[in-house]
Amino acid sequence: KAGVTQTPRYLIKTRGQQVTLSCSPISGHRSVSWYQQTPGQGLQFLFEYFSETQRNKGNFPGRFSGRQFSNSRSEMNVSTLELGDSALYLCASSLQGARDQPQHFGDGTRLSIL
Amino acid sequence: AQKITQTQPGMFVQEKEAVTLDCTYDTSDPSYGLFWYKQPSSGEMIFLIYQGSYDQQNATEGRYSLNFQKARKSANLVISASQLGDSAMYFCAMRGPYNAGNMLTFGGGTRLMVKP
Numbered sequence: 001k002a003g004v005t006q007t008p009r010y011l012i013k014t015r016g017q018q019v020t021l022s023c024s025p026i027s028g029h030r031s032v033s034w035y036q037q038t039p040g041q042g043l044q045f046l047f048e049y050f051s052e053t054q055r056n057k058g059n060f061p062g063r064f065s066g067r068q069f070s071n072s073r074s075e076m077n078v079s080t081l082e083l084g085d086s087a088l089y090l091c092a093s094s095l096q097g098a099r100d101q102p103q104h105f106g107d108g109t110r111l112s113i114l
Numbered sequence: 115a116q117k118i119t120q121t122q123p124g125m126f127v128q129e130k131e132a133v134t135l136d137c138t139y140d141t142s143d144p145s146y147g148l149f150w151y152k153q154p155s156s157g158e159m160i161f162l163i164y165q166g167s168y169d170q171q172n173a174t175e176g177r178y179s180l181n182f183q184k185a186r187k188s189a190n191l192v193i194s195a196s197q198l199g200d201s202a203m204y205f206c207a208m209r210g211p212y213n214a215g216n217m218l219t220f221g222g223g224t225r226l227m228v229k230p
Contacts, residue, residue, distance in 0.1 A: 108157045
C-alpha cells in the first residue's frame with residue numbers, strides 16, 4: 001500500500017514569490033492535514049481538509065491556503081513568501097471516523113526562502 | 115486549549131538499555147487521544163503508539179510501551195532494548211475532541227541518541 005506522497009521534496013524560492021505544494025494521501029484516506037515544522041516554532045497545524053472542505057484551520061495568516069480535490073489529493077499554497085516561511089511542510093492523511101487511527105505522514109517538502 | 119510538554123530536549127541511552135521519554139499534557143476535554151511519533155533525520159514522521167483517554171490499559175507495540183497516568187496527565191514513552199536505529203527525534207502529540215477533526219497538537223520533541 002503506497003504511503004503519503006508529497007511533491008516536490010525540496011524547493012527554493014525568493015521573497016515575494018508564491019509556491020504550491022502537493023500531497024497525495026494513502027488510498028481510501030479522505031482527511032488530509034498540513035503542518036509546518038521550524039526549529040523555532042516546532043510543529044504547527046496549518047489546516048485540515050475532508051471531502052474537499054476545510055474542516056479546521058490553525059493560526060496562520062491568509063497567505064497560507066489550501067484545497068482538496070475530489071480524489072482527496074490536496075495542495076497548499078503560500079503567497080508573497082517571507083524568509084520566515086522557510087520550513088519543512090508535512091502532509092498527513094487519516095481515515096475518517098476512526099479515532100484511534102494515526103495520521104500517516106509524508107516525507108515532507110523542505111522549502112527554503114532566499 | 116490543548117498543550118503538550120516534553121521537558122527533555124535531548125537524551126543519551128546505551129544500546130540495549132531501556133529509556134523513558136517524558137510527555138505531559140493539558141486539556142479540559144474528557145475525550146482525547148495521545149500519539150507518539152519518531153522523526154529520523156530524513157524528516158518523515160513515523161507513528162509508534164496510540165493511547166486513548168478512555169483506554170483502561172497502557173498501550174504496547176513491540177518494543178514501545180506507553181506509561182499512561184491520566185490523573186497526572188502524563189503519557190511517557192518507554193523504549194525497551196534500545197537499538198542504534200532508534201536515534202531520532204520523538205514527538206508526543208494529542209488529538210482533541212470530535213469537533214476538532216484530526217488536528218494534532220505536538221510537543222517540542224526529544225532528541226534521543228543511542229550510544230553503541
